[in-house]
Amino acid sequence: MDRPKPVLFSRSIVLLIATLLLAGANCNGNKTPRLSNPSTKQVIIKFKSGIKNEEIHKRLSMFEKELAIDIEYIRQMSGEAHVIKISYSQDKKSLEKILQLLNDHKDVEYAEEDIQMRISNL
Secondary structure, three states: OOOOOOOOOOHHHHHHHHHHHHHHHOOEOOEOOOOOOOOEEEEEEEEOOOOOHHHHHHHHHHHHHHHOOEEEEEEEOHHHEEEEEEEOOOOOOOHHHHHHHHHHOOOEEEEEEOOOOOOOOO
16 A cells, blocks of 8 residues: 655745744734833832732822833732833933832832842852
8 A cells, every 4th residue: 555645845835834933923912012112121019918919900000190100010920929011211210219119108018120130150
């Protein structure tokens, strides 16, 4: 009995599929990806116990108004901390000042810049 011959894709079809897959990996729904803005930073914020998840967005909206910044909620982390993206005018307030104001708020346990940390050689 003759075996069926395997179907081979031409190189152009393989390249087309790979290009479409790679292009789709960078898509964010129908939104056009934003360019990186030096005055936009990702922040980890943890609220004190007693602040329920339903109240988080209300608190963040309040911070937007009080601090004159834009806040985009990204996701919840383990340990009940939350990742947010803040956009601010570097002329008005520095990131350190915004973080200090957040940390001084009665509802916030801590707020810190979301940065990659490395262990240094001992």
